[in-house]
Amino acid sequence: MDDLNQLQEQIKLELIAARDPEALEQWRIKYLGRKGLMNNLFRGLGSMLVEDRAARGKALNQFRQMVQEAFEERQQALKEAQLQAELAAEGVDVTLPGRRPQLGHIHPISRTLRDIYRVFSNMGFQIYTARDVETDEVNFQLLNFPKGHPAREMQDTFHTTVPDILLRTHTSPGQIRAMRDYHPEPIRVILPGKCYRYEQVTARSEMMFYQVEGLAVGRHITFADLKGTLVAFANQLFGEGRKLRFRCSHFPFTEPSAEVDIDCISCGGKGCRLCKYTGWLEILGCGMVHPNVLRNGGYDPDIYSGYAFGMGPERIAMLLHNVDDIRYFYANDARFLPQFA
């Protein structure tokens, strides 16, 4: 049986030398193929003595099994090596940029409005949209600004060529329209919209801007409720723990009236350029709806009371996003808008 041992050595050496599928196939044909060595060895059995045949046959069978296993093992190893090589070739530079779909962005003012809507929706407010082009009566007179009233000076107006038709100077005429629509139901609405003022356009003032007004009317609405609503709003929009300061002020359509400051979001009240070293930032105006306005809206001020507040989403967006020039918002510069995720 020495011949088989010798053969085994040779076969194994050749098997190791087969480094790719083609070489392995050559090897298989040479040893395990139909006309290969293994079959030749078995054919040799026929010419042997019968008494030797059994032992030789057994040895050959064992030998063939060993060779077959060695082949399969080698085949498996080569496959594995090939897979590893292929995987290695497929590696990428993960820092290369990806295939990006085109991106769009919501306008920062639309986003700010959404944030405001969300906060007030949670408190039961609904959005009521009113018109841009208004009458002098609804924009001013029904809100307690009679013709010639000095408070009109605070709202320089774009008049149209039609007498007493103007571009609304604030969203407050929406108060009248909402009340007339809904009375005598209780009201909680948010009135967003564009407003217009006859003012030179500068980094701090625009001729067209948005306002968001809030109005609540009911049988038990107090100034204390107004404070509660606005504290809840400021904490949700500007972050928990904000301090609010209510200053007495004057709007013809509310009585009492207040302006509201929050502690500076930049310096926390210590004093910085943003808050002009006061520690406070003015964010909105508010007050209890003036009895005349309630009456003009169809509510008896002896039974009903209400509050109203108004704010500028541009101002809020400027504070939240470090925007120092209001003119950016409606210039729609393609370098500005996409910065707001």
Place this chain on the structure above:
Amino acid sequence: MRAPLSWLKDYVDITLPVDELEEKLTLAGLEVANVEYIGVRPPESVRRRKQMKADEVITGNGHIVWERDKIFVGQIVESRKHPNADRLILATVDYGAGEPMTIITGAPNLKPGDSGQKVAFATLGSVLIDPYADHFKTMRLKSGKIRGIRSEGMACSEKELGISEEHEGIIILPDDAPVGAPLADYLGDVVFDIDITPNMIRIASIIGVAREVAAITGAALHAPLPTWQTQAPPASDYCDIEIVDDDLCYRFTATIIRDVQVKPSPFWMQHRLKLLGQRPISNLVDITNYVMFEWGKPLHAFDYDRLRERARSIGKDKVKIIVRRAEEGERFTTLDNVERTLDHDVLMICDEVGPVGIGGVMGGLETEISDTTTTVLLESASFNFINIRQTSRKFKLPSEAAYRFSRGVPSELDPIGNIRGAQLMADLGGGDIASGIVEDYPRPQTMVEVPVTARDVERWLGIALSQDEIVAILQRLEFETRVEGETIWATAPWYRLDVNITADVLEEIARIYGYDNIPITMLSDELPPQRHNWQLELEEHLRDILTGAGLQETINYTLTTVANHAKLYPDQPELAPTADQFITLANPLSSERVVMRRSLIVSALENLRRNLRYQDRLATFELGLIYIPEEGDGELPAEQRRLSIAMTGPRDPGGWLGGDPEPMDFFDLKGVIEVMLERLNAGPATYEPADMPYCGPRCARVLVDGEAIGVFGELHPRVRQAYDLPDRPVVVADLDTDALLPYFRQKTHLRPFSDFPPVKEDIALIVDEDIPAGRVEALIRQTGGPMLIDVRLFDLYRGKSIPIGKKSLAYSLTFQSPTKTLSDKDTAKFRRKIVGRLSREIGAQLREG
């Protein structure tokens, strides 16, 4: 309103630190816009907020600290000519410590031989303002020799101390100024600059602010009404008064002051006026101003002798003042020497000859006081504030007086102003006052008694106060109160015209109680019926869909021009909206923003033009309003909601992985619209050719359920040109969002889907060129029946092997049965049916191979 602390202290005891007072005033509605520290150091809290260094001497607004150990009240001991310089004076100054110091000055108000004058003396090392710098700059006073003589200090001008811009001479202080006192103690001050809301004109005076300080802080107020003593003949010997138009003038009072001497007013008055930003002129003029700032009562001084001459010229011996409306077209020269044409709405102060002043706005040139005036007729009157406002605006004559009159000055203040003015003129001008006041008072000021209850306070403010507490608050504000059962009847003091109803009183209660002390509560009122705002919800949804489709939202100005609209009609200018079809501004700010837009496309294209300078690919949308007068209610225009989309530039600018540099076209936009409608669940959508003036031939109308919702297409090249856009495709859509509303609210009904395998079948058809693909697809879908679950066009081909005038459309069809696996036989049957129908109805042929 500027209010110096030193002046306020004349009327109210102020013990609060300045920063606390500032905060209290601001919270109570007297918004302190600024506080100026003149010569004195700001309080610790202010220095910390402004991050001022400990030894910082600049206090802001052009002011500095006058160091207490360096700058003093000094007194000139002697002065003589500088031996080596003709125009310089050598003076020795006693400043209360050690030997008098030598100073050298060229001030014109110090002459050789002068002595005894009190001056503001700065010792060496003092920090002062450099008067010769062209902007604010400080300097440290150093010793120096001038023409051989060493100077040991300086007598300062106002400019050097930051009091005013005055640098003509040195400050000469009053004789009673205490020598050796630190100047900061003697003259240092704090000036509050308070913004006045329109309802608070009562604080446009020092006494007005002092009253508020007293009410807010609880300190005592001492501002007694002025009185006078006189034995002179009665003023009624000098003049009569008649108010003709008492709807415009409610009261007119006059006093006569005889034998006055016109000269500069004293230091204290000049100094106070300067702190208020006023330039002193002469005692008579300064007094009218001073009384206006002190009491809030504008006065007008006439030269009585001029009035008398006028009376005599028509044979009258006595002056008669007549207050009446001007005649239409009447002419009058105001004291600024401008001749003005009047109309019937202008209220004039006249005599029997004619006008001598525009009531409340400006006096006349002819009767103006001058250096030679000896007898003054002092007017103190009250007017209709709306009318004064109109007149002051009409003649563009704003003034401190018109400002107060146009917000309402109470008539009860008229005699007070007159007495105070006359008294000061007598004191400072050496004259004597005719006894009594001449007046006409046809419309006495009314006092409103307003009811308020504890329940009102609770209901409106949410605070529980007892009746006594309410009364106490009102009394702090000098209200008169009368309790009648539950009700407190409150009458505002005479100086307030702004309290007319209960809510006004409630505001006063809240203000003095303190807004900060009002509790914070959550709404406990009944929740209103909850309703959708479908329009807004639709718009918010569209924002998400369109940004998801890669579009940038824009918000444009709604104001534009008629000409920009006309650019949309290059071939049919006659169709363009004409100027009268717009909402047009009567007072536009710029020629670019004159009318309210009738189309969002105009805004979108203006926006593209601006941005294409920075970027070559733009895909934007806007949700906004257009304004259509003729569709409105007759009074106001219709405001219609629209959605515009605009796209231009490469489809995909790409990168290292490749891209698609082809310009976006009709089908890119159509894809966006298809996706949008699908996400809105609005369907089925159909498209038909449209002909819009601003589009070229690629233009379509989109219909949902057969209803048109808008148009879109590629911009006409001439529109591109008109808008200055580059020479490449621009696609735009103009959609009516209101028309989408019903579909947005539509519910989704689930269609059953099958678990059996789908089978795909391709089919290529040759049809006439003019058969729209939409028709072919519709026929396929109809014929395919419920098993045909998807039809997708994958090829459109013209050319080789296709006859001229024909096109080939290749579709991939997907069949699926809900109940079984489809066999080849099944699909062949469907296919035959479809081909048969297409062949019959539109002459389609199956394309072989």
